Amino acid sequence: MKVTIKHIKCDMSKEDKELIGDFLKYLQKKYPVNNDVTVLFLGEKTDGMSTGSRNENSEIKVLSKGRINRDVCRTLAHEWVHEWQRSTKGMERGPDIGGPNEDEANSEAGSVIKKFERDFPQYENLMYEGLVGIGKKINLITEQLILAEKENIREDFLMEMKKIGIEKLPYSYSALNKFVDPETMDVHYNKHYKGYVKKLNDALSKKDYGDVELEDIVKTIGKYNTTIRNNAGGAFNHALFWKMLSPKRQKPSGEVFEKITKQYGNIKKMKDEFNQSAKDRFGSGWVWLVLTKTGRLKVVSTPNQDNPMMSVVKDGGYPLLGLDVWEHAYYLRYRNKRDEYIKKFWDHVNWEFVNELYLLRTNK
Secondary structure, three states: OOEEEEEEOOOOOHHHHHHHHHHHHHHHHHOOOOOOEEEEEEOOOOOOOOOEEEOOOOEEEEEOOOOEHHHHHHHHHHHHHHHHHHHOOOOOOOOOOOOHHHHHHHHHHHHHHHHHHHHOHHHHHHHOOEOOOOOOOOOHHHHHHHHOOOHHHHHHHHHHOOOOOOOOOOOOOOOOOOOOOHHHHHHHHHHHHHHHHHHHHHHHOOOOOOOOOHHHHHHOHHHOOHHHHHHHHHHHHHHHHHHOEOOOOOOOOHHHHHHHHHHHOOHHHHHHHHHHHHHHOOOOEEEEEEEOOOOOEEEEEEEOOOOOOOOOOOOOOEEEEEEEOOHHHOHHHHOOOHHHHHHHHHHHEOHHHHHHHHHHHOOO
């Protein structure tokens, strides 16, 4: 695989080129592609592109003039991931706006930028300088507003800097088809879950809460308003829920299975209690298997989007396994037959992840 770099009407300094060159090598290592790639760094937009584009001839175009280096790398990473999706993973082309291809490209691009900055601290200052001779590092948001002329660029930048990000769905919308149909999964993930994250970020932006993590917000939810409580719970619960599900059937195993067997006698008794709690939850909510502060397992049910770690939940604990029993999670296929949805759930539990949570919470 060969990478050809071309500069067209853009002025890159020697230092800028070294940075971009090392970042390209980093991308090749993280996302290897199987064909030759041409990367064009442009001084002006062409062919209706916004800040970047990729075509079927493995040609990547990146607008570079008048942008800070970090934004150039971000665009480059996004388009490179698309090349990796098509040439290495064999993915079909998705819609140009939205869809799993775009979700993955956005997620991976944001992640690889942060990893590169961690692994190449020598570029810390240069990442925040522009390609038009700016010689000093200034506040990132101020720099972006100086260089950007259009409001949509500013909005994209601010979205990347939001406190709470969106967890990537770890499988396709159809991967759990025997349990949840693709349409429900699509709507559940893209409308409900992403909606919670957006509303949470909007609510957090109205007041300076500092640099807080989602789990910390959930644990100390009593000091936040109802809007943040509902949307932080929705964001956190769903981020866990996606990982608690597996396309392939797994057998319960690990230390969490040993704990269940020791406490309940057998796993069936735990499942029976879990199932009954899920059936008994009136209206919308969740059912959880939690680890209490005393080291005991316990089945609890929470209303709406409350999480058992919330300070307002009495006798809660750390969630190890959860099931969403809101109607939007199952109604298209199961209608009012919640019990069938609950029964199918056990065929798709990600026991490996449940065991990881147990080991994390027991410091093992």
